[in-house]
Amino acid sequence: MSDKSAISQAEGVMQRMLARDAFSKLLGLQVDEMGEGYCRLHFQVREDMLNGFGILHGGVTYSAADSAFAFACNSHGCLSVALSTNMDYLEAGKLGDTLTIEAKEESLKNKVGVYQIRIMNQENVLVALFKGTSYRTSKNI
Incomplete structure (x- = not known):
């Protein structure tokens, strides 16, 4: 598959x-770039995303990273699901921050893919790291 048709397939997937993903829409995720095994998106931290201490709720950060992971691992057109994920929180997100989430495929074998996801704020400060391992089913999207 050519690079152009792979990008087109990834964007189509x-x-x-996204058309059926109400939660990603609720978060206000905006996809900036798609490719095979790759997704970059961003969102702005709103008041309704803050926890009781006035900082970004960890579940919001996790959910945004999980969405980027899902877009990246399904970008090949084969239905993929998470086998395992983990998240390291390094900095607190704050009201008004614009967070960019970048998911990159590190390894893809017959049935298993490994993805590294970086969450950065508008000052290029690393806010969190997410690692996801996916299982590729035999179903095409």
């Missing part, structure tokens, strides 16, 4: 997923 993302659009199909």
